[in-house]
Amino acid sequence: MDCRTFERELDRWVDPDAGDPRREAALRHAAGCPRCGELLAFARGERDLLGPDEAETLTRSILEATTGSACPAIEERLCDVVDGSAGAEDAALVAIHLRDCAACRGLAATLAALGEDLSGLQEIEPDPRFVGDVLDATTGRRSVSRRIAAAASAWWGRQIRRPRFAVEAAYALATLFALLFGPPSLPSLETGPGEAGTSPIGSIERLIAVREIESSAVGSTAEAVWEATAVPAARGAQRVSSWGIEQSRTVGETIEVVRGSAGPIAGAVWRGDLFAAWNEMEAAGESIAERWRSNPDRPGVGRDEKPTEPRSDRGRNDDDAIEDRSQRRRQP
Amino acid sequence: MRMMETKTLLERCRRGDEAAWEALVRRFQGRIYGIAYCYVGNPEEARDLAQDIFVRLYDRLDACTNDETFVPWLIRLARNACIDRIRRMRARPRPAGVPVDEMFDLPAPGPDPEDQRRITARRELIHRALRRLSAISREIILLREIQGLSLEEIAGTLEIPIGTVKSRTNRARIELAREVTALARPEEKEGV
Numbered sequence: 001m002d003c004r005t006f007e008r009e010l011d012r013w014v015d016p017d018a019g020d021p022r023r024e025a026a027l028r029h030a031a032g033c034p035r036c037g038e039l040l041a042f043a044r045g046e047r048d049l050l051g052p053d054e055a056e057t058l059t060r061s062i063l064e065a066t067t068g069s070a071c072p073a074i075e076e077r078l079c080d081v082v083d084g085s086a087g088a089e090d091a092a093l094v095a096i097h098l099r100d101c102a103a104c105r106g107l108a109a110t111l112a113a114l115g116e117d118l119s120g121l122q123e124i125e126p127d128p129r130f131v132g133d134v135l136d137a138t139t140g141r142r143s144v145s146r147r148i149a150a151a152a153s154a155w156w157g158r159q160i161r162r163p164r165f166a167v168e169a170a171y172a173l174a175t176l177f178a179l180l181f182g183p184p185s186l187p188s189l190e191t192g193p194g195e196a197g198t199s200p201i202g203s204i205e206r207l208i209a210v211r212e213i214e215s216s217a218v219g220s221t222a223e224a225v226w227e228a229t230a231v232p233a234a235r236g237a238q239r240v241s242s243w244g245i246e247q248s249r250t251v252g253e254t255i256e257v258v259r260g261s262a263g264p265i266a267g268a269v270w271r272g273d274l275f276a277a278w279n280e281m282e283a284a285g286e287s288i289a290e291r292w293r294s295n296p297d298r299p300g301v302g303r304d305e306k307p308t309e310p311r312s313d314r315g316r317n318d319d320d321a322i323e324d325r326s327q328r329r330r331q332p
Numbered sequence: 333m334r335m336m337e338t339k340t341l342l343e344r345c346r347r348g349d350e351a352a353w354e355a356l357v358r359r360f361q362g363r364i365y366g367i368a369y370c371y372v373g374n375p376e377e378a379r380d381l382a383q384d385i386f387v388r389l390y391d392r393l394d395a396c397t398n399d400e401t402f403v404p405w406l407i408r409l410a411r412n413a414c415i416d417r418i419r420r421m422r423a424r425p426r427p428a429g430v431p432v433d434e435m436f437d438l439p440a441p442g443p444d445p446e447d448q449r450r451i452t453a454r455r456e457l458i459h460r461a462l463r464r465l466s467a468i469s470r471e472i473i474l475l476r477e478i479q480g481l482s483l484e485e486i487a488g489t490l491e492i493p494i495g496t497v498k499s500r501t502n503r504a505r506i507e508l509a510r511e512v513t514a515l516a517r518p519e520e521k522e523g524v
Contacts, residue, residue: 075506076502078502078506079501079502079505079506080502106513107506107509107510107513110509110512110513111505111506111509114458114477114505114508114509114512115477117454117455117458118458118473118477118478119477119478119480120451120455121366121370121455121458121459121478122362122363122366122478122479122480123362123363123365123366124362124365124366124369125361125362125365126361126362126365126378126379126382127379130361130365130379130382130383131354131357131358131361133383134357134361134383134386134387135350135353135354135357137383137386137387138353138386138387138390139350139353139390
């Protein structure tokens with residue numbers, strides 16, 4: 001067999017189990033011919049001329065010329081392979097690719113690490129005060145002011161979300177404006193009724209003048225109310241105070257009379273002189289009665305009942321009246 | 333001490349048991365705060381939002397008709413509150429000079445300070461990467477990968493088909509992995 005025939009039928013000599021009768025002759029030729037022997041070894045895959053980098057470069061260039069990079073196809077299966085849920089064939093294909101593709105190898109490693117990292121992010125504990133703040137905001141341990149503020153805020157939030165809120169707000173503002181400045185058709189205060197209104201500045205000046213009038217009227221009214229109520233009340237209080245002083249004085253004098261007469265009365269009784277004891281008691285009683293008769297505010301005296309003594313202090317100052325009574329007490 | 337089942341806690345809460353309510357708050361505060369933080373990315377805002385979520389839960393305890401599915405229901409409630417808050421935040425102009433992605437210390441377990449620092453840094457990196465995702469990818473990651481909801485529960489929450497959830501989940505994970513890798517590279521160069 002010659003080299004041309006050997007090369008032409010090379011595919012027949014690759015399979016060692018092929019039952020071709022000329023196979024023996026072909027193998028003898030390959031054993032004797034270095035070139036054909038090397039060719040047969042390459043065809044059988046028993047030799048490889050490409051180094052790892054050269055193989056990678058060749059593979060890429062072939063893929064670029066045909067289907068493009070296989071990385072996108074590998075990425076679609078990468079997650080399942082990392083999770084261990086991929087089929088055996090897919091896992092094998094991914095493994096082949098990862099052997100030579102550093103980028104996908106890095107991606108697979110990152111995916112594997114992220115699995116644990118992400119599960120660690122499931123819970124992040126907030127600061128220790130968080131639970132207390134949540135409980136305050138929910139189970140009602142809030143202060144009254146915060147509850148009111150929260151309720152007011154919630155109410156206001158509901159109001160402004162109502163569709164009619166804008167219309168109602170505009171109406172309220174327009175009404176307020178009209179009350180403050182008045183519509184143009186109303187008569188002004190200075191020019192009188194039936195006449196045209198003035199500018200907003202004039203309306204403000206009229207408003208200020210009206211307020212001044214009103215405040216002076218309020219002041220006069222307040223003063224009149226004071227004269228009608230507070231002054232009589234103060235005078236009445238003073239009279240009550242004077243009455244109390246007077247009553248206590250008369251009671252004190254009564255007690256002194258009783259003390260003063262108790263001794264003589266007891267002595268007369270001891271001596272057996274009942275007539276003297278009776279005289280003493282009569283004198284003490286008369287003395288006490290005299291003091292109470294001279295008290296114009298003594299209990300039992302009606303308003304319309306005239307006092308037993310002329311009350312020269314009527315219509316005078318209460319302090320003067322008190323002094324007059326004191327002078328009468330001091331007289332024998 | 334045997335932990336009371338969530339179903340029992342819920343029943344007691346509906347009867348006005350304040351101790352049960354406190355226990356429920358403590359059980360889920362970490363999860364709710366974590367969800368809020370994933371959405372708003374700011375610890376103070378997340379705290380306020382988490383509190384708002386619990387107030388909503390308190391007002392709507394009777395709305396959860398099936399206690400067996402309380403956790404997905406709660407997460408849906410939280411998600412709706414987070415979305416509402418984000419809409420309001422977007423309507424509010426941010427004050428100048430305040431960084432949107434400002435990170436504060438997130439509490440991390442680990443007795444070793446070096447471990448704690450490493451875990452905290454890792455969490456911050458992941459949160460930064462999450463905020464760079466699209467809104468739907470971030471939600472998918474949050475519901476599926478972080479909170480562990482099933483595909484059916486996520487489909488019900490987001491109102492999308494289950495097949496879409498599955499495909500979007502893988503896509504979102506790849507997207508997140510790429511963002512984490514991209515963010516990690518400058519830090520590796522800086523020796524962080």
